Amino acid sequence: MIVLAHLSDTHFDGSERNAERAARVLAYLNELPGPIDAVLVTGDIADHGLPAEYEEARKVLSSPHRMLFCPGNHDVRRPYREVLLGVSGGDEPANEVHRVGGAVVAMCDSSIPGQADGLLADETIAWLSTVLAQAPSDAPVFIAFHHPPAILHSPFIDRIRQHGADRLADLVRRHPQVVALLCGHAHTPAATTFAGRPLLVAPGVVSLLRLPWEHGPVLDYGPPPAVAFHILDDGWRLTTHYRVVT
Ligand SMILES: [Fe+2]
Numbered sequence: 190m191i192v193l194a195h196l197s198d199t200h201f202d203g204s205e206r207n208a209e210r211a212a213r214v215l216a217y218l219n220e221l222p223g224p225i226d227a228v229l230v231t232g233d234i235a236d237h238g239l240p241a242e243y244e245e246a247r248k249v250l251s252s253p254h255r256m257l258f259c260p261g262n263h264d265v266r267r268p269y270r271e272v273l274l275g276v277s278g279g280d281e282p283a284n285e286v287h288r289v290g291g292a293v294v295a296m297c298d299s300s301i302p303g304q305a306d307g308l309l310a311d312e313t314i315a316w317l318s319t320v321l322a323q324a325p326s327d328a329p330v331f332i333a334f335h336h337p338p339a340i341l342h343s344p345f346i347d348r349i350r351q352h353g354a355d356r357l358a359d360l361v362r363r364h365p366q367v368v369a370l371l372c373g374h375a376h377t378p379a380a381t382t383f384a385g386r387p388l389l390v391a392p393g394v395v396s397l398l399r400l401p402w403e404h405g406p407v408l409d410y411g412p413p414p415a416v417a418f419h420i421l422d423d424g425w426r427l428t429t430h431y432r433v434v435t
């Protein structure tokens with residue numbers, strides 16, 4: 190069994206409010222006895238991509254559990270790499286592959302510098318293709334990124350989703366061991382499918398983006414933060430629980 194905790198969109202901006210919400214989620218996760226194999230944070234970690242925001246994120250997003258990251262449209266690759274991850278690197282896409290338990294977790298960079306919408310760049314598609322080709326056939330694969338590659342019926346986010354997703358869909362269809370795609374960006378706990386696999390959206394730590402027919406502000410800062418737990422059992426059947434952290 191593999192258990193992944195999944196949070197997204199912490200938007201560290203120097204404010205006490207946003208830092209407190211992320212700290213609350215980490216305190217909740219960190220006190221769990223387990224078994225949590227990794228905690229995934231799928232982007233929009235900083236709000237303006239500033240080094241000081243990543244300094245704060247690095248302190249708050251620390252855990253005895255393994256932490257895995259990918260950037261979002263509010264992140265800036267160079268300080269994201271240097272300050273949050275503590276690795277050198279340039280402005281190229283920040284892609285990372287990890288072994289978690291028996292699974293392969295590909296953390297992909299779907300950001301386009303300076304833009305709100307997303308795309309897996311040519312080099313990211315090539316990298317992911319290699320990751321999938323090299324994954325053992327008995328290893329389940331999770332693919333994570335920031336931007337959902339499918340319409341979620343959330344008009345604001347649908348306009349700035351991950352575009353050009355046909356190449357990703359082709360890759361997923363060719364690799365049956367891809368068990369799920371995980372993303373953020375939409376600031377709503379949601380579940381749909383993409384290329385016949387589950388596409389699971391982590392809630393936004395910082396806010397809730399409401400649907401058009403709901404009451405209340407579209408971007409609602411009132412509700413408490415939330416996280417997802419993805420549980421893959423030995424039969425490769427995936428279950429997701431969403432949990433509000435009060
Ligand atoms: Fe966000």
Ligand SMILES: [Fe+2]
Nearest residue numbers: 233261262374
């Ligand atoms: Fe975003």
